[in-house]
Amino acid sequence: MECIVHFEVMHAADELKQLRGLILIGKDEQPGADKFVQMFARMGYNVRLDDAEQLLFKPTDPSADYKWLRIRELDAGEEKKRDDHDLNSIVANLLPNHNRPI
Secondary structure (H helix, E strand, C coil): CEEEEEEEEEECCCCEEEEEEEEECCCCCCCCHHHHHHHHHHCCCCEEEEECCCCEEEECCCCCCEEEEEEEEEECCCCCCCCCHHHHHHHHHHCCHHHCCC
């Protein structure tokens, strides 16, 4: 299964670029840091995981022309569930008043 990785790169000139990469994963599998590092290496970014919570990667070479990479979103093709605020509003107006909180 394909997983599109949306990430941003902060270059040395304080220029932020939004990029995408691709990882192949199994069904219901979450990619680990090693898969991200391999993907970045294939793209020419030799990095190490610096902050696992923020998915922030720093270059292994201090002379690299970028400061860091941060993963913003993983898109495995699954539908994202979002609240439909318009539908919720319509349903709330159709419900009797005695069920509504004050």
